[in-house]
Amino acid sequence: MADDESNNYERNKQAALWWFNAALMVEADSKRLKRDRDVSGAQYITRMLEGHPEDAIGAIDGTHIPAFPDRDEPFKERWRNRKGNMTQNVMAAVDFDGNFVAVVSGWEGSAHDALVLRRTIEDGFTVPEGRYYLVDAGYANTHQFLSPYRGKTYHLAKFQQRRPADRYQDAEELYNHRHAQLRNVVEKAFGILKGRFRILKDMHRYKYAFQTDLVIACCILHNFINRHQSLQDEQVYESESTSSDDSDTETPSTSAHVSRGTDAQRGGALRDSIRDMLWNARRRN
Helix, strand or coil, rough: HHHHHHHHHHHHHCCCCCCCHHHHHHHCCCCCCCCCCCCCCHHHHHHCCCCCCCEEEEEEEEEECCEEEEEECHHHHHHHHCCCCEEEEEEEEEECCEEEEEEEEEEEECCHHHHHHHHHHHHHCCCCCCCEEECCCCCCCCCEEEEECCCCCCCHHHCCCCCCHHHHCCHHHHHHHHHHHHHHHHHHHHHHHHHHHHHHCCCCCHHHHHHHHHHHCCCCCCCHHHHHCCCCCCCCCHHHHCCCCCCCCCCCCCCCCCCCCHHHHHHHHHHHHHHHHHHHHHHCC
């Protein structure tokens, strides 16, 4: 098993770890993608989280894109995900304006999202000090990757089924709801990406290395389009949460992204402080 993981890791170190700054794709004035006609991404998160966590810079998640390993690939089954489909697992960081700011393509479909993030960090992915990304419960909670409270209601549809007066049973559920609303930006970005670029659903004519590069190219084009098109114009595309085989939503008993004690403690303290701030603000209103 150790040799398999080592070989897997060495192969995936050669997979595309692509970094690009969204500012290079988007003019710094007023052409950034907007969530509505007069609310920017920064304003949106400030509103959603009562003006406190401006240190949140986006959301991270993985998505599965159909993969066609090369004929001479000896380990094809590694591309078969938990639903039995041949895919590559693509990790992306998305800002609150819906732009891809970091993308990692090429991982086999059997790789868990948290493992991909851990290897990406080992390969040099960094988060600015004092900032953090929102992630789902499949990742460990740290001060740089903030996850929801486990064992509490999280999915947006469940909150929408409740009456506003009875929506939250406790502070953790309020936090989880706001977290889910904000983290949805990455699921929506994946849905828009796949709706815009149908080629991602069928790349069997290309070598696998080119398939991974094509994912990156589509993400860059996605950002370019966002300079000129409102998010409201993309309602025709499904969000990731409505797709049948996109996001790896299964939560492992022990996260593959093993956090260090200090990171976990800082993450817990940060999450609790945001929870308390949201709950106190709600009680005052």
